[in-house]
Amino acid sequence: xxxxxxxxxxxxxxxRLQQWAEQETADKPLSWEAGWLPARRQPSPWRWLxxxxxAAAIGWFWLVPGxxxxxxxxPMLLADNYQLDAIDKELxxxxxxxxxxxxxxxxxxxxxxxxxxxxxEYEL
Numbered sequence: 001x002x003x004x005x006x007x008x009x010x011x012x013x014x015x016r017l018q019q020w021a022e023q024e025t026a027d028k029p030l031s032w033e034a035g036w037l038p039a040r041r042q043p044s045p046w047r048w049l050x051x052x053x054x055a056a057a058i059g060w061f062w063l064v065p066g067x068x069x070x071x072x073x074x075p076m077l078l079a080d081n082y083q084l085d086a087i088d089k090e091l092x093x094x095x096x097x098x099x100x101x102x103x104x105x106x107x108x109x110x111x112x113x114x115x116x117x118x119x120x121e122y123e124l
Contacts, residue, residue, distance in 0.1 A: 084115060087107060087111045091107050091108070091111065094107055
């Protein structure tokens with residue numbers, strides 16, 4: 001038997017498959033639009049309310065005066081004396097890297113001098 005010829009059992013299976021395929025597709029439309037596109041539904045009312053709610057929120061925040069920070073008073077998170085803050089960070093790093101005692105003593109002396117120049121008292 002050659003490779004192109006089917007056995008009687010294979011021919012019978014082929015015929016049954018073709019009959020089954022014809023029965024399955026007999027009542028189904030062949031056009032793409034008729035069978036596969038979903039039906040159009042009515043737009044939801046939320047679709048129209050959501051943009052209105054966003055516009056109302058933007059208008060509310062725009063029209064209602066906000067509480068702006070007082071420019072004369074610095075924020076609490078800012079350091080009063082940046083020089084002291086920088087020296088403190090250097091001291092921390094010196095302790096972390098186990099610097100020699102002479103370097104640490106000089107940083108403490110710098111801190112003491114900067115603290116005396118500062119308007120507020122800074123003691124440790």
